[in-house]
Amino acid sequence: MFNFRNELTGAFGMPIDENPSPVMYEAGYRSCGLNWRYQLFEVDPADLECAIRSVRTLKIAGVNLTIPHKTEAMKYMDELSESAQMIGAINTIINHNGRLIGDNTDGKGFVIGMERRGADLQGKTIVMLGAGGAARAIGVECALKGCKKIVIINRTEQKGRELAGLIQAKTGVDAEYLSWDAGVHIPACDILVNATNIGLYPDRNKPDICYDDIRPGMIVQDIIPNPAQTEFLKEAGKRQAVTYDGLNMLVYQGALAVEKWTGRHPRTEDMLAALAKCQENTEV
Numbered sequence: 001m002f003n004f005r006n007e008l009t010g011a012f013g014m015p016i017d018e019n020p021s022p023v024m025y026e027a028g029y030r031s032c033g034l035n036w037r038y039q040l041f042e043v044d045p046a047d048l049e050c051a052i053r054s055v056r057t058l059k060i061a062g063v064n065l066t067i068p069h070k071t072e073a074m075k076y077m078d079e080l081s082e083s084a085q086m087i088g089a090i091n092t093i094i095n096h097n098g099r100l101i102g103d104n105t106d107g108k109g110f111v112i113g114m115e116r117r118g119a120d121l122q123g124k125t126i127v128m129l130g131a132g133g134a135a136r137a138i139g140v141e142c143a144l145k146g147c148k149k150i151v152i153i154n155r156t157e158q159k160g161r162e163l164a165g166l167i168q169a170k171t172g173v174d175a176e177y178l179s180w181d182a183g184v185h186i187p188a189c190d191i192l193v194n195a196t197n198i199g200l201y202p203d204r205n206k207p208d209i210c211y212d213d214i215r216p217g218m219i220v221q222d223i224i225p226n227p228a229q230t231e232f233l234k235e236a237g238k239r240q241a242v243t244y245d246g247l248n249m250l251v252y253q254g255a256l257a258v259e260k261w262t263g264r265h266p267r268t269e270d271m272l273a274a275l276a277k278c279q280e281n282t283e284v
């Protein structure tokens, strides 16, 4: 008999409307020959526990978590992956026959995106702007990949210091905090990452740093996925840096989630092409 029920996956967040994940995930499912769906759910923080309970009730196969749920959702999981425990945040829930497993694919997606572009993190010095959920995941995974040093520059000193301390304590990699004064000088480094919200649509600002510290050949990565070409990347490009946009990280963290939910390997080229097409058609 034909089965009319499509497996459902999705994302819980607030705001969520401008998240392009459905087109990317559904392109990934199609590349695996699966007719799975991906739906965005606007979930108020006060309703998070109830929403997570519905994952079991409705037999939703998997869910991504985005702002502001990545930390809070941890307490409703039956199990946490090792990296989720280390990072202290989850972006993916896997529903394994009613048992909810919290995982974090953000940092691994970042690392794979770098490696696929030929960047080797081993022995590198990274300067990262931001100390939020994404920065925590990136910092921990880059340290586990063998980078030499991570410098965190963050607006809120306490969060910046906390992240530097966490990286140092959990991975043993040298990490330090630098306060974010206006036009802050960027210490000598191989890779500069913007892991703040600055530049996320509709914001057209760029981080307030000394752009003349960017050297030709330095890798400059923005994790903002929308727009792909941020003002931050444009400034870096003017100084002959090698620039990477946020779409790659989005695709690889998503591909890891698809693998965990479906057991299949999606074609990342298809996921990236779907995202790029969607950006072409969206005025940003």
Ligand code: NDP
Pocket: 067, 106, 109, 129, 130, 131, 132, 133, 134, 135, 154, 155, 156, 159, 195, 196, 197, 198, 200, 223, 224, 225, 246, 247, 249, 250, 251, 253
């Ligand atoms: P969080 O809210 O956890 O962290 C936001 C960070 O940005 C904090 O460090 C915050 O500093 C900083 N920040 C925000 N506004 C400013 C400002 N005006 N000036 C200076 N610093 C500022 O968010 P996430 O870490 O979860 O997400 C950050 C960004 O990364 C989002 O735009 C998201 O879209 C993107 N992202 C992209 C992914 C991808 O795959 N490409 C995956 C995950 C996230 P403070 O501590 O002082 O508040």
